[in-house]
Amino acid sequence: MFSVVALISGSGSNLRALLEAANNPLNGFKIVAVGSDNAADGLAHAELFGVPTFVVTPGAFENRDKWADVLYDNVMHFNPDLVVLAGFMKILPASFVGALSPNLINTHPSLLPAFPGAHAVRDALAAGAKTTGVTIHVVDEGVDTGPHIAQREVEVLIDDNEFDLHERIKAVERDLLVDTVKKIAAKTISLA
Numbered sequence: 001m002f003s004v005v006a007l008i009s010g011s012g013s014n015l016r017a018l019l020e021a022a023n024n025p026l027n028g029f030k031i032v033a034v035g036s037d038n039a040a041d042g043l044a045h046a047e048l049f050g051v052p053t054f055v056v057t058p059g060a061f062e063n064r065d066k067w068a069d070v071l072y073d074n075v076m077h078f079n080p081d082l083v084v085l086a087g088f089m090k091i092l093p094a095s096f097v098g099a100l101s102p103n104l105i106n107t108h109p110s111l112l113p114a115f116p117g118a119h120a121v122r123d124a125l126a127a128g129a130k131t132t133g134v135t136i137h138v139v140d141e142g143v144d145t146g147p148h149i150a151q152r153e154v155e156v157l158i159d160d161n162e163f164d165l166h167e168r169i170k171a172v173e174r175d176l177l178v179d180t181v182k183k184i185a186a187k188t189i190s191l192a
């Protein structure tokens with residue numbers, strides 16, 4: 001079956017949605033491992049589903065390239081068909097991206113190219129955007145610049161704060177991410 005390694009940095013609600021979807025064989029993909037750059041809370045979801053985890057902390061390495069090489073080796077140990085950055089908050093070097101491309105995708109909480117970077121929800125609010133959303137894209141060497149695979153809009157409400165808006169975006173994001181991974185596994189979306 002089509003196999004996926006997910007990388008996370010935080011609470012892992014997107015990961016949780018993928019794990020739940022993968023439990024249904026009709027969805028056509030399995031999560032073979034979950035990795036993180038820190039002892040993220042979200043790793044607990046993987047443990048609950050009996051999925052192996054690994055943590056590769058940048059601080060343990062001389063530089064980013066050495067960190068990414070070890071992260072890559074951990075990922076490749078599971079020989080996945082696809083690697084999903086599901087709230088992975090570290091920028092990956094070109095060597096990592098190049099070795100996996102195009103089978104490396106990211107989910108981002110804005111309608112790219114608007115509001116790239118780590119504070120997409122805050123930036124959308126600060127800019128007074130009336131609509132924001134989610135983008136799933138192939139990862140390239142830039143920050144949130146790769147080719148788009150899927151987008152979905154989320155309305156910004158008049159009294160939104162960053163937390164509330166991000167929670168509403170994440171509800172849409174989980175659904176879009178699962179749908180996109182299903183389609184990639186079924187080859188109705190082609191990354192190549």
Ligand code: GRF
Binds near residue numbers: 013014086108173
């Ligand atoms: C998501 O909105 C993701 O796009 C962003 O961080 C959030 C992670 O949420 N980069 P979670 O850890 O999946 O709950």
